[in-house]
Amino acid sequence: MLGPSGTGKSVFLKSLVGLLKPEKGSIVLNDVDIVRTSEHKLYEVRKLFGVLFQDGALFGSMNLYDNIAFPLREHTKKSESEIRRIVLEKMDMVGLAGTETKLPGEISGGMRKRAGIARALVLDPEVILFDEPDSGLDPVRVAYLNQLIVDLNAQIDATFLIVTHDIGTARTVPDNLGLLFRRNLVMFGPREQLLTSQEPVVRQFLNGRREGPIGMSEEKDVAQVEAEMAALEARGGDSHNGVGPKGASGGDAVPPQLEPTEGLPERKAARRRQERVARMLHEFDEHTAEAIRKSLPEDLLAQVDSGAFSPTRGSRGRHWAPEPDARGAEPQVSGATVTAVLPRQGGAG
Amino acid sequence: MTATDEPKAPGLFDGRFSPTRPLAASGNLFAFALDTVRALPKRPFQIREFIQQTWFVASVTILPTALVAIPFGAVIALQLGSLARQLGAQSFTGSAAVLAVLREASPIVTALLIAGAGGSAICADLGARKIRDEIDAMEVLGISPIQRLVVPRVLASMLVAVLLNGLVSVVGVAGGYFFNVILQGGTPGAYLASFSALAQVADFWSGEAKALIFGLIAAIVAAYKGLRAGGGPKGVGDAVNQSVVITFLLLFAVNFVITAIYFQLVPPKGQ
Numbered sequence: 001m002l003g004p005s006g007t008g009k010s011v012f013l014k015s016l017v018g019l020l021k022p023e024k025g026s027i028v029l030n031d032v033d034i035v036r037t038s039e040h041k042l043y044e045v046r047k048l049f050g051v052l053f054q055d056g057a058l059f060g061s062m063n064l065y066d067n068i069a070f071p072l073r074e075h076t077k078k079s080e081s082e083i084r085r086i087v088l089e090k091m092d093m094v095g096l097a098g099t100e101t102k103l104p105g106e107i108s109g110g111m112r113k114r115a116g117i118a119r120a121l122v123l124d125p126e127v128i129l130f131d132e133p134d135s136g137l138d139p140v141r142v143a144y145l146n147q148l149i150v151d152l153n154a155q156i157d158a159t160f161l162i163v164t165h166d167i168g169t170a171r172t173v174p175d176n177l178g179l180l181f182r183r184n185l186v187m188f189g190p191r192e193q194l195l196t197s198q199e200p201v202v203r204q205f206l207n208g209r210r211e212g213p214i215g216m217s218e219e220k221d222v223a224q225v226e227a228e229m230a231a232l233e234a235r236g237g238d239s240h241n242g243v244g245p246k247g248a249s250g251g252d253a254v255p256p257q258l259e260p261t262e263g264l265p266e267r268k269a270a271r272r273r274q275e276r277v278a279r280m281l282h283e284f285d286e287h288t289a290e291a292i293r294k295s296l297p298e299d300l301l302a303q304v305d306s307g308a309f310s311p312t313r314g315s316r317g318r319h320w321a322p323e324p325d326a327r328g329a330e331p332q333v334s335g336a337t338v339t340a341v342l343p344r345q346g347g348a349g
Numbered sequence: 350m351t352a353t354d355e356p357k358a359p360g361l362f363d364g365r366f367s368p369t370r371p372l373a374a375s376g377n378l379f380a381f382a383l384d385t386v387r388a389l390p391k392r393p394f395q396i397r398e399f400i401q402q403t404w405f406v407a408s409v410t411i412l413p414t415a416l417v418a419i420p421f422g423a424v425i426a427l428q429l430g431s432l433a434r435q436l437g438a439q440s441f442t443g444s445a446a447v448l449a450v451l452r453e454a455s456p457i458v459t460a461l462l463i464a465g466a467g468g469s470a471i472c473a474d475l476g477a478r479k480i481r482d483e484i485d486a487m488e489v490l491g492i493s494p495i496q497r498l499v500v501p502r503v504l505a506s507m508l509v510a511v512l513l514n515g516l517v518s519v520v521g522v523a524g525g526y527f528f529n530v531i532l533q534g535g536t537p538g539a540y541l542a543s544f545s546a547l548a549q550v551a552d553f554w555s556g557e558a559k560a561l562i563f564g565l566i567a568a569i570v571a572a573y574k575g576l577r578a579g580g581g582p583k584g585v586g587d588a589v590n591q592s593v594v595i596t597f598l599l600l601f602a603v604n605f606v607i608t609a610i611y612f613q614l615v616p617p618k619g620q
Contacts, residue, residue: 014485017488017489019485019488019489043491043492043493044491046488046489046490046491047490047491049489051486051489053482053485053486054482055481055482057481057482057483057485057486058483058486059478059483059486059487060477060478060481060483070490071490071491071492074490074491074492074497075490075491075492119486119490123490123491
């Protein structure tokens with residue numbers, strides 16, 4: 001999930017876990033409407049979520065071990081030795097082995113983030129939300145964190161929703177991308193759709209340039225935008241615009257997605273997504289379709305060309321695109337109806 | 350998006366002087382208090398947190414309370430000593446001093462210190478957690494901050510208030526005795542003998558009941574303000590400030606009501 005600052009990304013995340021109540025609309029997870037459900041049910045639903053807050057939001061009075069053990073101690077009747085096993089396993093997963101007794105105030109921002117991830121993971125959540133995992137980290141640590149996210153997705157097959165400003169992350173990590181602007185979801189779809197999109201807001205954001213509809217504080221007027229775009233075209237457009245900040249690069253190239261580290265199981269979500277986008281292929285424009293075709297394996301390409309699809313047996317989740325009449329099931333954060341339906345098990349979002 | 354969804358331009362006062370605002374604020378505080386009361390019997394009870402908080406609140410309040418209680422008892426003894434002499438009722442000096450300390454002085458001193466020292470500490474602690482997203486994180490982990498954090502603090506503050514009230518009563522009466530007998534040259538026997546002339550045991554219990562309720566109010570207001578702190582470190586400072594002021598206002602109002610009820614329920618001695 002991308003979007004300029006102040007367009008409601010954090011509010012969207014907080015609404016998803018029921019910390020904020022939207023004035024209108026509904027948020028449905030596993031048939032429970034988070035907006036209208038009782039306080040008691042809400043606490044039950046939240047156990048399905050793991051959330052990484054911007055600064056990790058660790059409990060300052062506890063050391064890392066107690067922080068990560070906290071949800072287990074509160075929610076499960078597991079023995080202390082079992083808790084110890086789980087906590088050490090998760091700490092190892094995020095590369096924090098050996099720092100159990102450190103206090104959150106004593107460690108670096110990157111370590112706090114990873115500890116926050118470990119704490120979000122201990123209850124085996126089905127949906128994991130990341131609020132700007134890259135903020136305040138150096139590019140190397142961001143690269144490691146992104147790899148960690150992909151590896152985790154391969155290992156636990158949960159739905160990941162990442163809110164970020166880092167275009168490099170957005171280009172290489174997720175299966176699907178969404179862009180919020182002025183409290184509206186401008187576009188949501190497979191990564192190829194946004195990366196090749198000609199929509200001015202999307203293009204401006206992904207290329208990290210000043211020319212376009214997004215202004216410093218508010219929207220710009222149409223004449224100014226047109227003048228800027230003309231000047232940009234005169235210079236040769238995005239492909240000659242050079243490199244933008246935060247990993248933004250010129251043009252609409254679709255870089256290859258990050259793969260899990262060798263030795264880990266294959267990401268189940270990858271195949272599910274391929275089957276889903278193959279079915280949706282005819283809905284996209286030429287550039288997008290071409291980019292998607294490049295990412296598809298041969299058996300699916302054959303199915304696309306023949307027009308007959310058969311889902312892979314035995315893998316969980318939503319394999320196929322929703323029928324055209326169910327298209328409203330995707331997160332729409334607009335004024336009139338706010339609906340966010342999360343699939344029970346899905347790919348990295 | 351329909352026309353009514355368009356954001357409105359900010360008005361002159363932006364609803365700051367809306368007549369319903371104080372109503373909404375007190376309603377929210379009351380709803381919070383009800384939530385806390387509802388969470389009281391819920392299992393599992395956070396016994397560790399309760400003990401830690403009791404110790405914490407006691408440690409920040411005991412010394413200041415004792416130090417305030419001595420001069421407070423002395424002032425009451427001085428005032429009543431001279432008043433009794435003017436009225437020609439020296440034999441009731443001790444009784445009047447005990448009455449004043451037990452019924453009013455002791456719960457009020459307790460309340461001021463519970464609110465000023467204990468409540469502000471609770472509010473600052475919760476406010477700091479709130480702005481660091483710790484409270485949100487706790488809620489997202491499926492744990493109610495009211496049950497996990499607020500309930501133990503409220504109970505701890507009530508317990509400490511009751512104990513402190515006992516401490517203030519003893520120290521206040523002893524201070525009054527010291528000033529009346531040693532410094533003003535009163536008669537020790539008459540001072541002690543008159544204790545039970547006007548005062549009764551019910552006065553002590555009413556003082557303890559007041560302290561219990563003051564402890565409850567102070568902790569609930571502090572927790573309410575702390576959990577709603579926002580806007581960075583300054584927000585925490587504002588929350589602490591507001592919580593102390595609101596608690597004081599509430600305490601004196603509630604004190605008046607309790608005292609009025611007490612006089613209806615327990616007739617004063619000698620009538």
